[in-house]
Amino acid sequence: MILDQLKNPKLTNQSQQWNFVSDQVMGGVSTGKFIVEKVDGIKCYRMTGNVSTKNNGGFIQIRAKLNPEINSNNYSGLYLKVYGNEKNYSLHLRTGLTLAPWQYYSFTFYSSKKWIEIRAPFSEFKKSNFYQPKSILGQKIKSIGLVAGFDDFISDICLGEIGFY
Numbered sequence: 001m002i003l004d005q006l007k008n009p010k011l012t013n014q015s016q017q018w019n020f021v022s023d024q025v026m027g028g029v030s031t032g033k034f035i036v037e038k039v040d041g042i043k044c045y046r047m048t049g050n051v052s053t054k055n056n057g058g059f060i061q062i063r064a065k066l067n068p069e070i071n072s073n074n075y076s077g078l079y080l081k082v083y084g085n086e087k088n089y090s091l092h093l094r095t096g097l098t099l100a101p102w103q104y105y106s107f108t109f110y111s112s113k114k115w116i117e118i119r120a121p122f123s124e125f126k127k128s129n130f131y132q133p134k135s136i137l138g139q140k141i142k143s144i145g146l147v148a149g150f151d152d153f154i155s156d157i158c159l160g161e162i163g164f165y
Contacts, residue, residue: 001075002163003144004064006043009036018045018064021145026101028057032148032155039083042115044158051148051155059149061092062159069096069140075164077121078144084111085156090147091120095139097132104128105136106147111157119165 004012011017023030032049039046049060078091089111092104105125109118125136133139144162148155 002161003066004163005161006036006045009043009045012064012066014067016064016067018062020047020060020062022049022060023057023149026057027055028052028059029054030057030060030149032060034062039158039160040115042081042083042158042160044083044160046158047146047148047155049148049155051151051153053150053152058151059147060155061145061147061149063092063143063145065143066141069142070164071140072122072136073138075122077119077123077165078107078162079120079165080118080146080162081115081160082111082118083115083158083160084113085154086113087111087148087153087155087157088151089155089157090149091125092145092147093125093136093141094143095136095141097139100129102128103132104145105132115160
């Protein structure tokens with residue numbers, strides 16, 4: 001299932017809006033933005049910024065709600081087509097059982113300086129807190145985020161397509 005391939009930029013195929021969020025919502029100092037542009041001929045969401053762990057911060061992200069929510073039992077995982085700056089990035093998924101803002105399931109990947117497809121099996125997502133269920137399997141996914149974070153670095157990543165497989 002293709003969630004977004006920028007046919008209607010800044011909206012998913014479910015008509016849900018992508019939003020930019022930074023650690024400033026909790027007192028951090030990371031800055032950034034996301035724009036729609038073409039990179040090597042492919043239309044993408046380009047998220048750039050300065051990620052800083054100062055002030056207990058350390059992230060920027062683009063995030064979209066899923067409506068309807070996606071049942072993880074119906075798919076094996078997520079795929080995304082990205083072009084990056086040779087840094088690590090993460091996918092963050094939230095479910096009905098991730099109640100606090102700091103709760104999520106994450107999958108970390110390396111971005112190269114060419115377009116690549118990343119496959120993120122649900123079985124490899126890690127929980128962020130000890131009191132969440134260990135696995136996302138069997139849960140309904142209510143939001144998805146592409147995250148630059150948890151280290152001090154310059155973010156520059158392009159998302160050309162994302163979906164479930």
